[in-house]
Amino acid sequence: MFLLLSTVSAILAIWYLKFLWGRRKMYIHSWNTPGPFAFPLVGCSYLFLSDLQGANRRVIELLRLYPGLMRLWLGPYLIYIPTKPEYVQKLLNNVLEKQETIRYNDYPGRTGLIAASVKVWKRHRKMIMPTFSQKILNSFMDKFNEKAQILCKQMDEHVGQKNVDFYDMISKCTLDIICETAMGIGMNTQTIPSDYDSSMNRLIELICLRAMNVRYHIEFIWKLSSAGKSWKKPYEICRNFTSNVIKKKIEEHTCNSKETVVETRRTEPFLDYLVKTESFTEQELCDEVNTVLAAGTETSARTVLSMMMALGVYQDIQEKVYEEVMEVLGPDRQVEPQDISRMKYTDRAVKETLRIFPTAPVTVRTVETDLRLDEKYLIPEGSIIFILLTALHRDPNYWPDPFKFDPDRFLPENIAKRHAGSYLPFMSGPRNCIGGGFAIMSIITIIAHLTRKYRFFTEYKTLEEIEVLPLLSLKLVNGSKLWIERR
Numbered sequence: 499m500f501l502l503l504s505t506v507s508a509i510l511a512i513w514y515l516k517f518l519w520g521r522r523k524m525y526i527h528s529w530n531t532p533g534p535f536a537f538p539l540v541g542c543s544y545l546f547l548s549d550l551q552g553a554n555r556r557v558i559e560l561l562r563l564y565p566g567l568m569r570l571w572l573g574p575y576l577i578y579i580p581t582k583p584e585y586v587q588k589l590l591n592n593v594l595e596k597q598e599t600i601r602y603n604d605y606p607g608r609t610g611l612i613a614a615s616v617k618v619w620k621r622h623r624k625m626i627m628p629t630f631s632q633k634i635l636n637s638f639m640d641k642f643n644e645k646a647q648i649l650c651k652q653m654d655e656h657v658g659q660k661n662v663d664f665y666d667m668i669s670k671c672t673l674d675i676i677c678e679t680a681m682g683i684g685m686n687t688q689t690i691p692s693d694y695d696s697s698m699n700r701l702i703e704l705i706c707l708r709a710m711n712v713r714y715h716i717e718f719i720w721k722l723s724s725a726g727k728s729w730k731k732p733y734e735i736c737r738n739f740t741s742n743v744i745k746k747k748i749e750e751h752t753c754n755s756k757e758t759v760v761e762t763r764r765t766e767p768f769l770d771y772l773v774k775t776e777s778f779t780e781q782e783l784c785d786e787v788n789t790v791l792a793a794g795t796e797t798s799a800r801t802v803l804s805m806m807m808a809l810g811v812y813q814d815i816q817e818k819v820y821e822e823v824m825e826v827l828g829p830d831r832q833v834e835p836q837d838i839s840r841m842k843y844t845d846r847a848v849k850e851t852l853r854i855f856p857t858a859p860v861t862v863r864t865v866e867t868d869l870r871l872d873e874k875y876l877i878p879e880g881s882i883i884f885i886l887l888t889a890l891h892r893d894p895n896y897w898p899d900p901f902k903f904d905p906d907r908f909l910p911e912n913i914a915k916r917h918a919g920s921y922l923p924f925m926s927g928p929r930n931c932i933g934g935g936f937a938i939m940s941i942i943t944i945i946a947h948l949t950r951k952y953r954f955f956t957e958y959k960t961l962e963e964i965e966v967l968p969l970l971s972l973k974l975v976n977g978s979k980l981w982i983e984r985r
């Protein structure tokens with residue numbers, strides 16, 4: 499018995515020493531980078547024992563103590579959080595592999611662009627990129643207008659009411675926009691009840707919860723937890739919605755191909771191209787549709803909502819946006835592609851909204867080969883990079899008076915004074931957002947329709963009061979506190 503125990507202990511000790519030896523570079527380089535004290539095994543986890551809001555506040559406090567680049571040990575994970583724009587850009591250009599906690603087996607979109615391993619991502623990105631060309635985006639303008647007008651009608655029923663869930667209405671509008679443009683399928687969730695957007699919202703929350711709790715990385719603990727058990731229902735709803743979209747498109751494609759010879763052109767919108775090309779497996783097709791639906795719906799909807807709140811606080815800026823929209827479009831005209839570049843002030847206000855409220859605020863990447871940032875810091879292989887846009891975009895060193903909503907920060911002469919890496923709402927580098935142009939055009943169109951009809955008000959007095967939670971998307975902790983009045 500004693501012999502057996504000694505042998506097992508010796509094997510475990512050898513395994514552990516080998517494990518430590520394999521990670522020696524991480525230990526050595528983490529010493530050189532400032533960060534809070536890390537205990538053996540648990541690291542800095544003792545700092546994050548509260549709920550998500552508490553953990554977020556703690557990260558912000560720590561970043562003030564360790565500006566530029568902070569290291570954290572969380573259990574076995576070595577995490578770097580850069581806030582110096584030069585470091586952020588260098589990391590985004592060179593570290594492309596996503597952290598594997600967003601790729602578990604039953605995750606929707608796990609082989610889609612956002613979550614896929616670099617190998618799969620490279621192949622897909624090259625094929626999908628042209629389906630979001632400017633020419634294709636211009637052809638979507640009618641749909642942007644149509645859906646924004648339906649949103650205006652939906653909102654009309656809630657004029658003067660407080661505590662209305664405007665997010666729900668706006669996200670149905672952005673979902674319909676994505677479905678009828680990139681997917682080419684009318685799902686009409688603004689008028690026909692659908693649980694897709696709330697289910698996707700719930701799945702995103704669960705994905706974050708699982709990623710942040712190391713114990714949930716173990717499959718059976720996750721499956722037995724109450725969070726893990728609540729996964730199935732929203733997952734099924736999202737899966738059915740996506741299959742429905744794909745089924746409709748395949749039927750349409752089959753009908754059309756009987757009449758004409760269909761060639762696969764990359765100048766076609768996203769799903770038309772995907773169902774015709776034979777380069778995607780069924781799983782990949784499903785995952786890409788899920789990815790684009792999720793990536794394009796919530797982010798844009800939260801940006802519109804945040805902008806309504808910002809304009810609610812800054813009534814003078816709201817009037818300037820209104821005046822510009824009336825000057826460019828008049829009271830009834832639809833937004834046309836060339837109007838987007840003419841609504842310069844509105845565009846700057848959207849940019850300023852995305853600065854204070856970056857609606858996709860986080861990316862988590864895995865370092866596959868050592869990367870030297872400068873003569874001082876080397877980021878070792880095996881560590882994790884956590885980029886937090888709320889920290890970057892609200893850093894008073896680059897953004898004086900960071901909670902002041904000032905669209906003129908984005909006048910060309912002011913942009914020229916800043917480091918390009920201090921503002922990255924769509925991230926940067928090869929793995930940046932594929933739908934940035936789509937997002938800006940659709941958001942300006944929605945805002946133009948809404949401001950022409952309504953004035954926005956909010957109970958918040960300053961933007962600093964609006965507490966947010968930077969998960970995979972930016973959540974409002976205490977809701978929007980918005981109401982609208984007719985002009």
Ligand code: HEM
Nearest residue numbers: 611612793794797798801858861923924925931932933937
């Ligand atoms: C205001 C709206 C939007 C914001 C703020 C936003 C932001 C972002 C950010 C920060 C990323 C990088 C994520 C990461 O590195 O983990 C990203 C990726 C992505 N976004 Fe967006 N996005 C928006 C709208 C859209 C829209 C409308 C679409 C599609 C129509 C879209 C499609 C994608 C896709 C497919 C990716 C993955 C790109 C890749 O890894 O190659 N996004 N987005």
